[in-house]
Each structure stands twice: as C-alpha cells, then as structure tokens.
Amino acid sequence: MLTLVSLASPRRLIASIFAIVLAVHYLFSLIYQDYARLSSWSHLRDQLITTHNQGNITNSTLGTPESNDPRYFENVTVPLSYKRRANATFVFLCRNNEINDVVTSVQQMEDRFNKRYNYPWVFLNEEPFTEEFKQRISVLTDAPVSFGLIPKEHWFQPEWINENRARAGRIQMMAQGIIYAVTVHREQQPAYRFRYRNMCRFNSGFFFKHELLQQYRYYWRPGVQYFCDLNYDPFVFMEENNKVYGFTISLVEWEPTIRTLWPTVKEFIAEHPEYVEEQNSMAFLSDNDGQTYNLCHYWSNFEIADMEFWRGEAYQKFFEYLESKGGFYYERWGDAPVHSIAVSLFARRDQIHFFRDIGYRHSPFQHCPSGSDWEVGRCACDPNDRFDYAPNSCLLKYESLFW
Ligand SMILES: *[C@@H]1O[C@H](CO)[C@@H](O)[C@H](O)[C@H]1NC(C)=O
Ligand SMILES: *[C@@H]1O[C@H](CO)[C@@H](O)[C@H](O)[C@H]1NC(C)=O
C-alpha cells in the first residue's frame, strides 16, 4: 500500500495519511470513550478534515447576479452575488400543538439564513392548520408561506394492512423498549395512534407528491435547532453540483425497527439490478458487500435533497416494493434508513453531501462546525460537542467512501 501511495500524487498521499490517522483515532475512540474529548488529536483532526473532502464553494456556488425570479428580491437586501435562486422550498411537517417548537425552528432558520434569501415555506399537517398557527408563522418571515393538508390516503394506515399483525409488531417492539414503538398516551387517542409510523411512511413515499410541492425540485427539511449563520445558498450548491442528498448527522438505526428491511432491499435489487448506480455507496450501508446491513443511515430530521430523485423511476419502484411488504406498519421502517438506502444505491456517491458547515442539533445529537466554518458562521455551539466521530456515528464510513 505504501508503494502505491508513494507513486500517487501528493494529494493522494496526504489523503491516505489522513485516513490512517483517522482510523487510529477512531479505534481509540471506540476503545476509550473519553479519548475523543480529552485528546488534542481531535483538534488536529478538525484542521485536517476542514480542508479535506469538501465540495468547492466557488463564486459560482454563491450565485451570479441574474435571478431566476427577481420578484423575490425586490425588498430583500442581499449582496448581488447571492441573488441567483434555486428551485427550492422549506418543507415542515407539523401539528398545531407543536407551534412553539415550530416557531423556534423557523425563527432560527430565518435569522441564520433565510431572511437574506427568502425561500418559501410549506407547512404540511394531517389536520387543517389553525388561524393562530398561521398567524404566528406569518410574522416570522417575508417569504411566501403556504399551509397544506395531507390527503388521507397519504397518511393513514392502508386498509389492506393486517391490523392484528401490525398490533403484534407494536407489542413486540414495546416489549423491547423501543422508543416510539407505541405509547399508552397515543393508544388512547386513535387519531395519533400510529402517528409515528404514518409520518415515516409519509416522509418515505408521499410528501414530494403533495400538490404544494409540485412546483419545486429541492427541499430542506429544517428540523430542530440551528447554531450558525449560513453565508451561502445550499440549494444553489445542490443544484450547481448536481447533488441529490445533503445531511449533517449520520448514525446507526435500532435494528428491531427494521428487522426485514435489508432482506427486502436485497430482493428488490436482485429483481432490478438496472437501478443500482455503478458509483454507489454500498460501502456506507454494508461492511460485507451487501450481505448484511450495518444500520448506517443519514438522520432525516435534517435533509436538503432533490425531490426529482424521489419522484424518479428507481425510487418510485423501490418505495412501491417496500410499501407492498407492509413494513412501515408491521415493523417501524423509518424514512431515514429508507431514504439513505435509496440514495446510497441509486445515486452516485459524489451526489451525497455532508454539510459540515451547518451547525445543527436534534436532541440528543448535534453537529457543530469546526475551524474557520465555526468562526465565520458565528456558531453558538461548542465545537468540541459533536457527534461526528462518536461510536454510533457513521460519518467516518461516509468519509471513507472518498478516500
Ligand atoms: C475543486 O476544485 C479543484 C481545483 O479547481 C478541482 O480539481 C476539484 O475537482 C474540485 N472539486 C470538486 C468536488 O468540485
Ligand atoms: C471570486 O470573486 C471575487 C470578487 O469578484 C474575485 O476577487 C475572486 O478572484 C473570485 N474567485 C474565484 C475563485 O473566481
């Protein structure tokens, strides 16, 4: 290996040394939990990582003076160079009683990014939004805001699901102590009874079919908490670099929620090898070339992605296949592993992007940028408090796709 490396370019050599350093570091952090926190290596690593494996943020990424839709910028003061717009929107799936959390999230997104860009907001709910909800959102932004109702057939457990079997699955998971498997509270309120499962299925197969989203291509699922200013447009970045999926946190799934998901995926790709991209990232999903799933996935409560990918033939066929097995209800297949498996297999690995410059938290995990990203972003997080290389994180697997 060393001979090969020495023949390669200095960049490759440096990348390989990083790889070895990181691998050693990773082993140490697996063995000694406090190692990562204590070691000054992590600072060194931050420096190394910051310059390594990063999409180029070029002037063209920041945009050219012409705008797709100049109307949005009439009353917005942004530097001219930012004024190119992507075909994109925020999507927020939420309920009326979540208004306080939603307001916090929207306010942070507006202050840290969107007040300079004015991308539209789309809120979706299984019930009609109240006037109070709409009013409290509307004072937070000058961007276009719309509120949509989810069609029943995109939300509720389909008739053909065998409820006895689904209940047995829920009870089994409850016995295993799986969070969200079912709660007494939810069981007592039929409307919310299966909400988590409905939500996972909706996010997997239906949100991008909602009429309010038809006019858009890229979306950002904003999630919970933002720490940093974002001084460029990640939508334009996605568009110009032909990215399909962007994430901030990756981790391993609870196995009992997806017991038969991987065998189902294997059946699907055996039937449809034509959909599997040659430059795929199976190595992110599996440590033995696809025999078993290592449970790695991108955490989908934050997502910036291309809906044309979900609307495309490969994903549509894939979702139909998963849906036909009933695993969204018989088990608790999450949209995170479903999305992650699909982009890893049906998109090129260089179409998946780690937004290392976006500081994001969804309790209990967070990603805090480091180095100059942290400074420039005026980040309000502790740069040492990062899930990135914790034992259950899959970031190193993602990064090693590019070594
Ligand atoms: C970044 O820029 C360098 C130099 O211009 C180029 O060689 C490289 O391919 C670019 N990387 C990406 C991911 O666009
Ligand atoms: C980016 O734009 C600035 C100002 O217009 C210019 O000075 C700089 O050379 C440009 N950089 C690249 C990489 O084009």
Ligand SMILES: *[C@@H]1O[C@H](CO)[C@@H](O)[C@H](O)[C@H]1NC(C)=O
């Ligand atoms: C911009 O502001 C002017 C004056 O307040 C207003 O008439 C116009 O409708 C605004 N444009 C947009 C796109 O909101």
Ligand SMILES: *[C@@H]1O[C@H](CO)[C@@H](O)[C@H](O)[C@H]1NC(C)=O
């Ligand atoms: C934005 O994307 C959607 C979905 O791909 C497409 O239907 C629409 O025409 C696009 N809009 C513009 C302005 O390009």
